[in-house]
Amino acid sequence: MLQASADIDTSETLTERQKAVLDAALRLLVEEGDNLTMTAVARRASCSKETLYKWFGDRDGLLTATVQWQASKVRVVPVDGERLDLASLTASLEGFAADWLKVISSDTSIALNRVAVGHAGSGKDDLGAIVLENGRFALARRLKPVLLAGKQAGLLDFTDADTAFRSFFGLVARDVQIRLLLGDRLELTEAAIGGDAVRATQQFLALFGAKTGRRATDL
Amino acid sequence: MLQASADIDTSETLTERQKAVLDAALRLLVEEGDNLTMTAVARRASCSKETLYKWFGDRDGLLTATVQWQASKVRVVPVDGERLDLASLTASLEGFAADWLKVISSDTSIALNRVAVGHAGSGKDDLGAIVLENGRFALARRLKPVLLAGKQAGLLDFTDADTAFRSFFGLVARDVQIRLLLGDRLELTEAAIGGDAVRATQQFLALFGAKTGRRATDL
DNA sequence: GGCAAGCCGTACCGTACGTTACGGTTCGCC
DNA sequence: GGCGAACCGTAACGTACGGTACGGCTTGCC
Numbered sequence: 001m002l003q004a005s006a007d008i009d010t011s012e013t014l015t016e017r018q019k020a021v022l023d024a025a026l027r028l029l030v031e032e033g034d035n036l037t038m039t040a041v042a043r044r045a046s047c048s049k050e051t052l053y054k055w056f057g058d059r060d061g062l063l064t065a066t067v068q069w070q071a072s073k074v075r076v077v078p079v080d081g082e083r084l085d086l087a088s089l090t091a092s093l094e095g096f097a098a099d100w101l102k103v104i105s106s107d108t109s110i111a112l113n114r115v116a117v118g119h120a121g122s123g124k125d126d127l128g129a130i131v132l133e134n135g136r137f138a139l140a141r142r143l144k145p146v147l148l149a150g151k152q153a154g155l156l157d158f159t160d161a162d163t164a165f166r167s168f169f170g171l172v173a174r175d176v177q178i179r180l181l182l183g184d185r186l187e188l189t190e191a192a193i194g195g196d197a198v199r200a201t202q203q204f205l206a207l208f209g210a211k212t213g214r215r216a217t218d219l
Numbered sequence: 220m221l222q223a224s225a226d227i228d229t230s231e232t233l234t235e236r237q238k239a240v241l242d243a244a245l246r247l248l249v250e251e252g253d254n255l256t257m258t259a260v261a262r263r264a265s266c267s268k269e270t271l272y273k274w275f276g277d278r279d280g281l282l283t284a285t286v287q288w289q290a291s292k293v294r295v296v297p298v299d300g301e302r303l304d305l306a307s308l309t310a311s312l313e314g315f316a317a318d319w320l321k322v323i324s325s326d327t328s329i330a331l332n333r334v335a336v337g338h339a340g341s342g343k344d345d346l347g348a349i350v351l352e353n354g355r356f357a358l359a360r361r362l363k364p365v366l367l368a369g370k371q372a373g374l375l376d377f378t379d380a381d382t383a384f385r386s387f388f389g390l391v392a393r394d395v396q397i398r399l400l401l402g403d404r405l406e407l408t409e410a411a412i413g414g415d416a417v418r419a420t421q422q423f424l425a426l427f428g429a430k431t432g433r434r435a436t437d438l
Numbered sequence: 439g440g441c442a443a444g445c446c447g448t449a450c451c452g453t454a455c456g457t458t459a460c461g462g463t464t465c466g467c468c
Numbered sequence: 469g470g471c472g473a474a475c476c477g478t479a480a481c482g483t484a485c486g487g488t489a490c491g492g493c494t495t496g497c498c
Contacts (some may be wrong), residue, residue, distance in 0.1 A: 129403075
């Protein structure tokens with residue numbers, strides 16, 4: 001399984017200057033992909049290579065710090081346990097779907113996932129685990145309480161929350177992420193994302209909504 | 220959009236020896252990831268580096284040739300336009316789902332997608348386009364006739380075949396591919412794949428089946 | 439002012455690897 | 469047998485880049 005320590009919060013121990021350096025590395029990563037050099041980072045951040053090595057150890061350390069820094073920036077607000085009716089549940093699901101689509105189609109997410117996927121091949125570090133922990137698994141942790149509350153309120157019907165979540169995930173993301181990672185041009189306008197979010201939510205409710213009586217077997 | 224020339228068949232112009240070399244490169248790619256060296260390929264294939272460069276130009280040429288070679292190996296049989304009832308449609312969909320899960324969870328697919336994703340970052344070659352063309356888009360080309368036939372036979376109800384396909388794709392793949400690419404251990408036994416295939420098919424039929432009368436809006 | 443710490447800029451080193459060059463061997467053909 | 473083409477094995481070259489060292493500058497402290 002994944003390292004439990006992958007999502008420890010390191011953003012507190014960073015000085016402002018260090019954050020600025022990591023931001024520079026992040027921008028460079030988005031522009032150049034994984035073939036960014038230490039020299040390039042130093043030049044972009046207007047710092048010396050010696051400082052980079054003193055702060056982050058080596059290249060992999062810089063990369064992991066960059067990934068964790070970005071992860072710490074998207075730390076999310078826990079969803080409030082509001083009173084749940086079908087409308088608010090639908091709105092909540094649509095919000096999650098739109099947020100997720102916005103994330104996975106963003107330049108930084110694509111760049112970060114690219115380097116993490118590349119590094120997962122030669123398992124030196126656990127960039128993949130970090131990305132996964134702060135991406136897909138963080139989404140699950142945020143969404144599951146909503147699903148459980150929906151079930152509690154009699155709005156949803158499923159036996160395994162994880163299975164339900166993964167179906168929702170599939171209906172939302174479909175082939176978007178893999179196509180973007182593989183370099184397919186895929187314009188996701190704000191409107192298209194909104195449309196996809198309501199479509200995915202409607203489909204999910206059709207499959208797991210309790211009201212309709214009939215539903216697909218959820219295993 | 221994607222290069223139309225990405226799926227030209229090069230498997231005919233290759234000698235047996237060349238195919239053997241590419242097989243060696245493929246095995247090495249699965250084992251070592253993207254950091255395979257020309258020397259390693261030459262040693263594994265028992266050929267000289269001079270030959271590698273004469274045949275494939277440079278390292279990128281060897282990589283693209285390897286990817287295309289693997290792609291040409293999984294060229295599929297077109298689905299036969301059999302008489303369609305619900306049982307045969309269900310079986311066909313389950314077959315597609317199981318096949319796809321088997322493919323994306325295979326070691327070679329993971330390795331190939333990893334290098335393609337990595338190369339998509341620094342857009343020197345179009346490995347990503349090749350993988351996409353022979354993976355996700357090939358699947359769509361094979362599946363769409365089945366969906367259309369299902370609609371024709373009054374078994375399915377949708378307005379846009381592409382949208383229906385992408386929902387099917389999402390229900391089948393869910394988070395499997397991205398998790399595997401990011402290095403998450405995810406045991407997919409034969410039985411689990413079979414179970415997922417029927418689950419995804421049932422969910423798809425629940426959403427797009429025509430018999431039930433009620434269905435989710437498909438856009 | 440003197441000084442130490444932290445950092446910038448840059449020059450430098452070592453190495454891995456892509457690419458090329460070359461001698462030796464096999465094989466088909468005359 | 470003689471010959472050329474294709475190819476193997478390996479040595480050699482060039483370079484890019486990770487990592488280190490060092491001189492100069494600023495800043496805070498005595």
